[in-house]
Amino acid sequence: MKNVLVVGGGIGGITAALEIASCGVDVTMLEEGPSIGGRMIQLDKTFPTLDCSTCTLSPKMVEVALQKKINLLSWAKPVAIRKNGKGFTVTILKKSRYVDINKCNACGSCSPGCPVVMKSEFNMGTGPRKAIYIPFPQAIPNKASIDKRTDRPCKAACVDACPIHTNVLGYLKHISEGRFEDAYMLIRETNPFPSSCGRVCYAPCEGVCNRGQLDSPLAIRDLKRSAVDRFDLDTLEPPQVQKTERKVAIIGAGPAGLSCAHDLAMEGHDVTVFETLPEPGGMLRYAIPEYRLPKAELDKEIGYIRRMGVKIECGIEIGKNMDAATLKNDYEAIFVGTGAPQGIRLGVEGEDLSGIMDGLKFLRTVNKGESLERESLSSHSEREGVAQPALLVEGATRAPLIGNKVAVIGGGNTAVDCARTAKRLGSEEVTLIYRRTRQEMPAADEEVEALIHEGVKIEFLATPVRFNGSNGKVSTAECIRMELGEPDASGRRRPIEIKGSEFSVPVDTVITALGQATETDFLNPLGVKLRKNGTVEVDPFTCTTSVEGIFAGGDVTTGPAYVVDAIAAGKKAACFIIKFLKGEALVAESIDAKPEKLSEDEVKALSIWVAKADRIPMPEEEINQRVTNFREVALGYSAGEAMTEARRCLAGQIEGCIQCGECERRCEVRAVDYNMKDEIIDLDVDSIVLAPGFDLYDPTEKREYGYGTLEGVITGIEFERICSVTGPTGGDILLKGETPKRFFFIQCVGSRDRLSGARYCSRVCCMYTAKHASIVKDRIRDAEIYISYIDVRAYGKNYEEFYKSTQENGILYMRGIPGEVVQGKNGLLVRVEDMLSGEMREVEVDLVILATGVRPRKGTEELCNIMSIERDEYGFIKANSVAPSKTNVDGIFVCGMGSGPKDVPDTVASGGEAASRCMEYINQ
Amino acid sequence: MLEQMSTRVLACMQCGKCTGSCPESGKTPFNIRMLVRKKQFAAAIAEELPWYCTSCGACTLRCPRDVKPSEVIIELRSALVEDGLMPLALQKALENTAVQKNPWGKSRGKRGVWADKLDIEIPHVSDTESKRLLFTCCIQAYDPRCMVIPSNVARILNKGGLEFGILGEEEGCCGNEIRRIGEAGLNEELQEENKAIMEEYGVKEIIALSPHCMNAFKKEYGDLGIKVTHYTEIVADMIREGTLTVQAPFEKKVIYHDPCFLGKQNGIFEAPREILRAIDGLTLMEFARSRETSLCCEGGGGRMFFEVETTYERNAEVRVNEAVEKGAEVIATACPFCVMTLEDPATEKGITVKELSEILVEVI
């Protein structure tokens, strides 16, 4: 069986391949890019008939795909060749597209999620594309490719450390390039609480951020907030989803319950959330103080979940106002996310005196605004682009809730929140009493730091042993000093009392914040198995409890943990509830990857090319400003700060795909494969047709025309894309969003010109310029259009006629090519001699279009070198003058622009000629 | 040579690129393409026309067929010079140059006077180790407005620790303008004399103070084996390397005008800008037509020495107007010809023209 290799998938190569295949010969077609179509598919219309280029070419491309005799290899080119009898053995490099061509069904789900925005080659850089892309809708093969150039220089430990695997590197990439809204939407993909997390997440990602091994970790949390600050969630319409009428009950409207509700609602399920407290949000609302998370922010996020159709019924305590068994009957599945809302007693004498209260209750009261009087809260200081945080609950004051001398017992985040809140309520002396040292404090470092700055005193290594009071009210806390002994079960050194070290602290209020416990008695009637400490026993991978149809997650299963852990549990539960409702097996799929560190060598290598830059600190409200009110302390980054900070992400240091995993996550048929390798294929062929096509002259070096420096100076092929319906504007001719009215076309840019090294005529520019002008006239009736030329080459049939009709259409042909294009006051000034009148003109226009000349395609030289093919002085493939498809090598033929400038009809003719000579050769 | 010229002219495809580039065509009766056209047919050319050309070089740089229109002009002028058909003032300038080696006809003996008033001693180039010559332009050597430039530059280079010398009264016109006026013979004489002197003293490097002289030495003296630079390149290097530090601020909005012989013809766009950018407090502004498209000041090609007959808005006025409109306070440039042409309209409009060295001496 004969086999012919066609190199190049433009109209020339397509014509030759189809002709040869129609003779029953096998054809292997190599296209260097992602799709065949060449330059012609980039054209809007073709001269002289002004037919739609895509409409003409697309059927032929489809024919290539359907023709059984043609084996099309995209992203492929020859890299070596050996003579093999009369034929050749060709070595082909097939670059990896990182998408399985057999699986990809061109659904297009992947690209919108990709955070890497690049210039579209198809659109000549006039529009963007993503790192994963299908170059244009009619592409053949119609498959996605990933533009992956290097492996990511970072392990992206952040993503693995994040309980919900937020696409950190993805949203940092967006922010680094100023796309805050895109960043926000990417965060929302996996997190229904970006604002809450952007403020209060404990950010396990930052702890492991690989950049931390170089200088300092990225401000991942603060950057999340910077995206939130620039997006108004109230304007986001929830997606329309098909309702399933399947009912799910959720107990507890904390982050676990609400996240579960959110994801279930996304699937169209009918979700009702039951909440004991008057408003939803759980600890987000009732524990975390306003100055860390403004409630208005939380309201927006919960508001969105409500808008998705989730019903939230507050003031209903399961086990009291409604019993759990009824719930079980009325709903197909239940998720328990009731958290750990109980305080733990200290267990010392005098603990019931008035003036001593539980920390959680204290915070809840302040957050609810109960028994507090209104205090004027001035508006937050203005910072550019930052959303105004809402004011506190109705008012804030000390009386009668809290005294002037407050002792807070404990060392966790709750204790710190209590102490900082007490300070804000106006207490003069706030003392934190903690059994161990600063080192052992479970509270976040930055929180402790803030606490100290705000003037709270800390008594380390001390604990109360008794409270004394008078008239039933606490007056002193008697404490004892501790020292650290052997490590206990938690790994921290056990505090041991030092005999005789008692001292007493005068107090009028004591707040205890020693830990939290669950309240799970209401589950007993359902027979849900509990652990000894009262937490619900679940399978950590599926969130299933001992009772079918009942799922649980968050603090109620783990004891007190963090918001993002609760969100993760809620989402995981949702995922398995969805499966449960479908009747699918509930088995966990993937075990989460562990965050990885960079090796020492990797760190060393990175520090060579990545300039050191420290993290940008989050701007904060001044200390003396903050302790008098509940305004948010963290002010948020400015856009510039956020972009600079985000640019530090190691993943963002590379061009192309950053392997963030978004496309892989979105692809339903699992076609993405980052580990795909380039292939080298050896192929025996009987003959070869070269159709490498052309490139266009880059006019940047003609500084007098201002290409690349003046806005509004573009090239013909760029203009072609701007005019095209498949182009960046959908075919609207726009400059900075407005319709330009004055056009100046300059012919012969980089043709017939010793300076640019091309003394030949490019043959197509005169006619494509006439075409462009006609398109403009057709779309913008009142446009003023000039074409400057040296002489118009409208050879042959239909061309001169086209020239004439273009003129009659009102397009002004001006003999004489401009000397310069410069910026004028109201547009671009083109300085040109209108030679036929001998007048010098300065024409003011909006758009200058340079008809740039044709050049051999980049890579033609390499192609010719491996095949020992001769090229002419300009680098085009040298063709035999009487058999114009013959090259100097027997059995290798050329067609199309590869051998010199040709328009489409000539290219088609040359493709036919090459095919027939090739057939002649292989049949000899 | 002549033969080559005529084939070149015949190759003109009448594209008009030269006219579109020319700062004179259109606004004066001059039309460079038309002259080339006439030359193709050996048709008569009005004798006043060739004198409009400023030898900015734009046409020659951009002509796609390499016709070198500005050289065609020189050829036309040569014929006129031979017949004595030239503006009187130009004739005078040529005579002066023949005698005193400067177009003003000032005494050759006074060529080095600027150095006498200097607070530093500048050696004769032969007494230097480096054989580095600071070459002054005729305008800078004699014109009272421009005489400060060589002293300034000498001070600056001295401050930067660079060794250099001068030729004093042995220095003579470089011939750049003379060639462009069409007096090839005189140009050759000047070149011979300069070459001989440099050879005699073993000059290894020329720092030209004027872009015109730099152009001549670089491109028109044949291979001298001498490194030729414009002083701004040296100063920019000094600042970059830290041998010269800018100490005081210059709190002004400065717009930079690219001289044709420094910029378009010799590609030196960055050095002067680098110097200006290194000065604290200085806001660097740009003309709409800058760098390769800088508008010629009309001082070159002999135009410095005579007035054309027609009245029209001079490019220097166009320049000054734009600078004023843009809110610039100082027009800076790096060529004595530009200083001379820009100064009149600038004074009228109340804006200052400064040669780069005049700003520099204030801040180092």
Ligand SMILES: Cc1cc2nc3c(=O)[nH]c(=O)nc-3n(C[C@H](O)[C@H](O)[C@H](O)COP(=O)(O)OP(=O)(O)OC[C@H]3O[C@@H](n4cnc5c(N)ncnc54)[C@H](O)[C@@H]3O)c2cc1C
């Ligand atoms: C602005 C503009 C407007 C135009 N308008 C018209 C018009 O209206 N009417 C008209 O008739 N003509 C027009 N033309 C001309 C027309 O585009 C060309 O005639 C035609 O595209 C030539 O086809 P081709 O197959 O030779 O080359 P190309 O279209 O360039 O295709 C070559 C293909 O080969 C691939 N390739 C190259 N090297 C290799 C390799 N080593 N291995 C594998 N693959 C390789 C390339 O990726 C490319 O896909 C216009 C041209 C321009 C610039």
Ligand code: SF4
């Ligand atoms: S992994 Fe991320 S960056 Fe790479 S193509 Fe997919 S979505 Fe884009």
Ligand code: SF4
């Ligand atoms: S540098 Fe970027 S990708 Fe790497 S761990 Fe840090 S945030 Fe994640």
Ligand code: SF4
């Ligand atoms: S630019 Fe050159 S080819 Fe064009 S008209 Fe002028 S001289 Fe002739």
Ligand code: SF4
């Ligand atoms: S050198 Fe300048 S002024 Fe003279 S003809 Fe050429 S463009 Fe015009």
